[in-house]
Amino acid sequence: MKLQRNYKFWFCTGSQDLYGDECLRNVAEHSRIIVDELNKSGILPFEVVLKPTLITNELIRKTFNEANIDEDCAGVIVWCHTFSPAKSWILGLQEYRKPLLHLHTQFNEEIPYDSIDMDFMNENQSAHGDREWGHMVTRMGIERKVVVGHWTSQAVREKIASWMRTAIGIVESSHVRVMRVADNMRNVAVTEGDKVEAQLKFGWEVDAYPVNEIAEAVGAVSESDTNALVDEYYDKYEILLEGRDADEFKRHVAVQAQIEIGFERFLEEKNYQAIVTHFGDLGALKQLPGLAIQRLMEKGYGFGAEGDWKVAAMVRIMKLMSAGMKDAKGTSMLEDYTYNLVPGKEGILQAHMLEICPTIAEGPISIKCQPLSMGDREDPARLVFTSKEGPGIATSLIDLGDRFRLIINSVDCKKVEKPMPKLPVATAFWTPQPDFATGCEAWILAGGAHHTAFSYDITAEQMGDWAAAMGIEAVYIDNNTNIRDFKKDLMLGNVVFGK
Ligand code: MN
Numbered sequence: 401m402k403l404q405r406n407y408k409f410w411f412c413t414g415s416q417d418l419y420g421d422e423c424l425r426n427v428a429e430h431s432r433i434i435v436d437e438l439n440k441s442g443i444l445p446f447e448v449v450l451k452p453t454l455i456t457n458e459l460i461r462k463t464f465n466e467a468n469i470d471e472d473c474a475g476v477i478v479w480c481h482t483f484s485p486a487k488s489w490i491l492g493l494q495e496y497r498k499p500l501l502h503l504h505t506q507f508n509e510e511i512p513y514d515s516i517d518m519d520f521m522n523e524n525q526s527a528h529g530d531r532e533w534g535h536m537v538t539r540m541g542i543e544r545k546v547v548v549g550h551w552t553s554q555a556v557r558e559k560i561a562s563w564m565r566t567a568i569g570i571v572e573s574s575h576v577r578v579m580r581v582a583d584n585m586r587n588v589a590v591t592e593g594d595k596v597e598a599q600l601k602f603g604w605e606v607d608a609y610p611v612n613e614i615a616e617a618v619g620a621v622s623e624s625d626t627n628a629l630v631d632e633y634y635d636k637y638e639i640l641l642e643g644r645d646a647d648e649f650k651r652h653v654a655v656q657a658q659i660e661i662g663f664e665r666f667l668e669e670k671n672y673q674a675i676v677t678h679f680g681d682l683g684a685l686k687q688l689p690g691l692a693i694q695r696l697m698e699k700g701y702g703f704g705a706e707g708d709w710k711v712a713a714m715v716r717i718m719k720l721m722s723a724g725m726k727d728a729k730g731t732s733m734l735e736d737y738t739y740n741l742v743p744g745k746e747g748i749l750q751a752h753m754l755e756i757c758p759t760i761a762e763g764p765i766s767i768k769c770q771p772l773s774m775g776d777r778e779d780p781a782r783l784v785f786t787s788k789e790g791p792g793i794a795t796s797l798i799d800l801g802d803r804f805r806l807i808i809n810s811v812d813c814k815k816v817e818k819p820m821p822k823l824p825v826a827t828a829f830w831t832p833q834p835d836f837a838t839g840c841e842a843w844i845l846a847g848g849a850h851h852t853a854f855s856y857d858i859t860a861e862q863m864g865d866w867a868a869a870m871g872i873e874a875v876y877i878d879n880n881t882n883i884r885d886f887k888k889d890l891m892l893g894n895v896v897f898g899k
Contacts, residue, residue, distance in 0.1 A: 401699060401700030401719060401723050401724075402723060402724060403568065403572075403720065403723045403724065405471065405472055405474075406472055407446050407472055407473075407474040407568060407571075408446060408447045408448070408449050408472050408473060408474065409446055409447070409448050409449065409473070409474060409475050409476070409477055409501075409564060409567070410448075410449050410451050410463075410467055410473055410475070410476045410477065411431065411434070411435050411438075411448050411449065411450050411451060411476075411477045411479075412451045412454050412463060412476055412477065412478050412479075413427060413428070413431040413451075413453050413454065413478075413479055413480070413481050414453075414454050414455075414478060414479065414480035414481065414482075414484030414489070414529065414533060415427045415453050415454070415455055415480070415481050415482045415483075415484055415529075416455055416482060416483060416484055416485060417455055418482075418483075418522075419482060419519075419522050419523060423482065423519075423522070423523050424453060424455075426523060427453055427481045427482060427523070428452075428453050430481060430507040431450055431453065431479075431481065432450055433507075434479075434505075434507070434551045435448050435449075435450040437551070437552065438551065438557065438560070441557050443554070443557040443558060443560075443561050444557065444560060444561045444564060445561055445564055445565060445724060445725070446474065446564050446568075448477065451463055453481075454484070454489075455484070455488075456488060457487075457488045457489075457490075457491060457492070460488055460489050460491070460492035461491045461492040461495065462492075463492065464476070464492035464493065464495055464496040465492075465495055465496075467496065467498055468495070468496060468497050468498060473498065474498065474499065474564070474567045474568055474571045475498050475499035475500065475501060475563075475564070475567040475570075475571070476496070476498065476499075476500055476501070477501045477502075477503050477560070478500065478501070478502055478503070478533065479502075479503045479504070479505060479526065479530070480526055480529035480530045480532070480533045481506075481507070481523075481524070481526060481529065482522065482523060482524075482525055482526075482529055483525055483528060483529040483532060484529055484532065484533060485532065486532045486533050486535060486536035487536070489533065489536055490536065490540070493536070493537065493540055493542060494540070496542075498567075498570075498571060499544075499545075499563075499566070499567035499570045499571065499869065500537070500542065500543070500544035500545070501544065501545045501546075501547060501560065501563050501567075502530065502533070502534060502537065502544055502545065502546045502547070503547050503551070503556075503560065504526065504530045504534075504546060504547065504548040504549075505526065505548075505549060505550055505551045505556065506524055506526045506527070506550070507524060507551075508524060509550045509552065534546070543868050543869050543871075545563045545566070545865060547559045547560055547563065562859065562861070562862060563862075563865070565721045565722065565725075565858070565862060566721065566862045566865045566866050566869075568720055568721055568723070569717050569718070569720060569721040569862070569866045570866060570869045570870075572717065572720045573602045573603050573604070573717055573866075573870065574602070574603025574604075575603070575673075576602070576603070576604045576605075576673055576674060576702070576713050576716050576717060577604070577605040577606075577607070577671060577672045577673060577674070578604060578605070578606045578607070578672065578673075578674040578675065578676065578702065578704075578709045578712050578713050578716075579607060579609060579614075579666075579667060579670065579672035579674070579675045579676070580606065580607065580608040580609070580675075580676050580707060580709055581608075581609050581610075581611045581613075581614050581675065581676070581677060581681075582611055582676065582677055582678030582680075582681035582682075582707050583608070583678065583681065583707050584678070584706065584707035584708070585678055585680065585706035585707055586680075588706060590708075590796075590798060590849035590850065590851070591704070591706055591707055591708040591709075591710070591711075591849070591851065592799065593709070593710050593798075593799035593804075594799055595709070597799075597804070598709075598710070598713075598804070601804060601870050601871060601872060602713065602870055604709075604713050606709045606713075607672075609670075610683070611681055611682060611683035611684075611685070612683040612684050613666075614662065614663060614666045614685075615662075615682075615683045615684035615685050616684075617662040617663070617665055617666040618658055618659050618661075618662030618663065618685065619658075619662070619684065620662065621658045621661045621662045621665075625661055626654050626657045626658045626661065627654070627657075629657035629660065629661060630650065630653055630654050630657045633653060633657065633691070633767060634653075636765075637765050637766055637767045637783065638764050638765070638766040638767070639766070639767055640766045640767065640768050640784070642768065642769075644769060649769050649781075652687070652769045652778060652779060652780070652781045653691070653767060653769070653781045655686050655687050655778065655780075655781070656687065656689070656690060656691035656692045656780065656781045656782075657691075657692070659685065659687070659689045659692035660689075660691070660692035660695050660696065663675065663689065663692060663693075663696060664696060664699075667696075667701065673700075673701060673702060673716050674701055674702030674703065674704070674709075674712040674713055674715065674716040675693075675696070675701060675702070675703060675712060676703070676704045676705070676706075676707045676708055676709050676712050677689055677693065677703075677705065677706075677707075677755075678705070678706050678707050679705075679706070679753060679772065679774050679775040680774075680775060682775070682777055685777070686777060686778050687777050687778045687779070687780035687781070688753065688754065688772055688775060688777060688780045689754075689755075689780075690753070690754030690755060690780040690781060690782035690783075691754070691767065691780070691781045691782050691783055693754070693755045694754070694755060694756065694757060694758055694782065694783045694826070695758075695783075697715065697719075697732060697733070697755070697757035697758075697759070698757055698758050698759055700716075700719050700720075700723070701716065702714070702715040702716025702717070702719065703715055703733050703755055703757075704733060704851065705733065705735070705752055705753070705755055705851065706851075708733075708851050710797045710798075710799070711733050711797075711849075711851045711852070711853055712733075714795060714797055714853035715731065715732065715733050715757075715853045717853075717866070718731045718795070718853050718855045718858050718863075719731050721855075721857075721858050721862065721866075722855060722857040722858055725857050728759070728856075728857045729759075729760065729788050729790065729792075729856035729857055730757060730758075730759030730760035730761070730787075730788065730855070730856055730857070731757065731759060731760070731853070731854065731855040731856070731857060731858070732756050732757030732759065732760045732828075732853075732854055732855075733752065733755060733756070733757070733851060733852070733853060733854070734750040734751070734752070734756065734794065734828060734851075734852050734854045735750065735751060735752045735850055735851050735852070736748050736750065736850045736852070737749050737750060737751045737752075740816075740829075745817065746831060746835075746836030746837075747814060747829050747830055747831045747836065748829070748830060748831075748832065748836075748840075749816070749827055749828075749829050750787075750827060750828040750829065750830065750854070751823075751825045751826065751827045751828075752825065753772060753774065753825065754772075754780060754782040754825060756783075756785075756787075756825070756826035756827070756828070758783055758785060758826070760787040760788060760828060760854070760856065761783075761785035761786070761787060761788075761826065762785070762786060762787060762788040762789075763785065763786060764785065765783050765784070765785045766783070766784045766785070767781055767782070767783060767784070768781070768782060768784050768824045769781045769782075770782070770824035782824065782825065782826070783826060784824060784825060784826055785826045785827075786815065786816070786826070786827055786828070786829075787813060787826070787827065787828035787829075788813060788856060789813050789814055789815060790812075790813055790856060791810065791811070791812055791813070791856070792810075792811055792813055792830070792854055792855060792856040793808055793809065793810055793811065793854070793855060793858060793859065793860050793863060794808075794809045794811050794830075794832075794852040794853075794854045795807065795808050795809075795852060795853045795854070795863055796809075796843075796848040796849045796851070796852050796853075797853075798846075798847050798848065798849055800847065802898055802899040803872065803873060803897045803898065803899070804870075804872045804873070805846065805847065805872065805873045805874070805875065805893065805897075806863065806864075806866075806867040806872060806873070806874040806875075807843065807846045807847070807848040807874075807875055807877065808860045808863050808864060808874060808875070808876050808877065808878075809832050809833065809839060809842075809843060809848070809876075809877040809878070810832075810833040810860050810876075810877065810878035810879070811830040811831065811832050811833060811839075811854075812830055812831050812833065813828055813829065813830045813856070814829050814830065814831065815829065816829045828854070832877065833877065833878045833879045833881070834877075834878065834879045834880070834881050834882075838881060838882065838883060839877055839881070841883055842877045842881055842883060842886045843877060845883075845886065845887065845890065846875050846877070846886075846890060860876055860878060864876060872897070873893040873896070873897040875889050875890065875893065
């Protein structure tokens with residue numbers, strides 16, 4: 401998927417005029433070289449734009465306010481080349497509302513032992529200039545990322561690149577609009593939540609539509625448009641009739657093609673980027689949207705099942721954060737379904753009734769048509785596949801009544817030992833870190849849900865930084881987790897975030 405905006409990041413160097421014009425010329429020239437080299441590195445997913453050196457209160461305030469109103473600016477990177485008295489930054493920082501990265505670097509990598517004098521020291525003093533600046537940002541309680549090291553280092557560039565994707569998740573969050581065409585499944589707790597608080601914290605608009613309005617849009621899709629998409633499906637995917645009549649099978653697939661087109665037109669027309677459905681509330685729809693939703697997720701839409709709008713929004717955000725990533729392995733809604741408890745082979749089989757995003761697939765993708773075993777509609781067509789191996793993160797955003805908590809579990813995805821020929825759904829399989837028992841115990845203690853927003857491409861650090869920018873609690877379950885300390889993390893969260 402592609403982002404709708406051509407996002408850029410501004411590079412603002414802090415300095416002062418105490419050391420004369422020549423020093424300021426060097427500061428500007430060094431900044432230009434750093435920005436040029438960062439852009440040429442091929443590591444950063446977005447362009448860095450050099451801004452004039454920031455010296456005065458007036459220019460700093462003006463620059464940060466321009467960053468606020470420039471819709472293509474997704475964040476500001478600040479570095480203090482020389483000392484830059486931080487009181488000059490207070491008003492600008494107070495008014496700034498976008499992601500902030502503090503790049504703690506210096507132009508020279510090595511101390512120039514033979515030539516170093518006091519002029520050099522005064523010109524190249526980020527070691528204390530950046531401390532002055534960092535002090536002010538901390539005193540003001542402003543969330544920011546700090547990246548430390550020489551600007552030519554691959555590790556530093558990769559950290560900047562990673563933060564840029566976090567920043568996209570932050571600035572895009574307030575543009576996420578979720579369409580609910582069904583309420584939450586009756587009696588289910590974890591899919592509920594405070595939509596007003598979600599808009600306050602994350603900027604999400606979560607609106608409901610009668611399911612038959614979108615069903616009408618589906619009904620309005622022409623037979624020729626539908627058939628053209630069915631042809632595309634038949635070209636792209638394997639068809640597994642499994643004894644069904646070929647024409648009857650195709651008619652079932654066509655229902656999903658019509659839903660895909662109708663849903664997408666309805667979402668686009670009304671400017672929504674995420675959707676929830678519910679198998680028990682389908683109105684005039686002939687099938688639970690399965691293949692159709694899988695295809696929409698592949699295009700970048702967020703999705704949550706059974707009315708789970710929090711997961712729909714999180715899937716959307718994680719897809720935005722990984723947009724355009726080279727060699728991306730995929731992002732999807734998943735559900736913890738059933739366990740393998742054989743010692744040494746423990747893991748969680750991830751699936752859903754139908755709606756798993758094919759971006760996480762590995763190997764062939766097939767269309768099957770099978771009874772749903774729930775609800776009262778036609779057997780829905782769906783894409784069936786297994787998923788990639790390797791590390792990923794499963795996230796669960798829960799509403800604790802007085803606040804949101806984001807639970808982030810690092811997981812190791814594996815192949816299941818044997819094929820599952822009778823299971824007509826897409827699957828993934830993973831072992832939670834640090835191990836199955838500790839990971840599951842921590843997840844349950846934290847109150848994690850059974851629906852998750854999962855990604856191979858986004859890191860726990862990125863999601864934790866996103867949560868911090870949203871002003872909500874985040875807890876990590878990974879190879880550093882032990883239950884005794886994890887309980888303390890939860891207690892600390894209650895103290896800091898509880899009301
Ligand atoms: Mn579910």
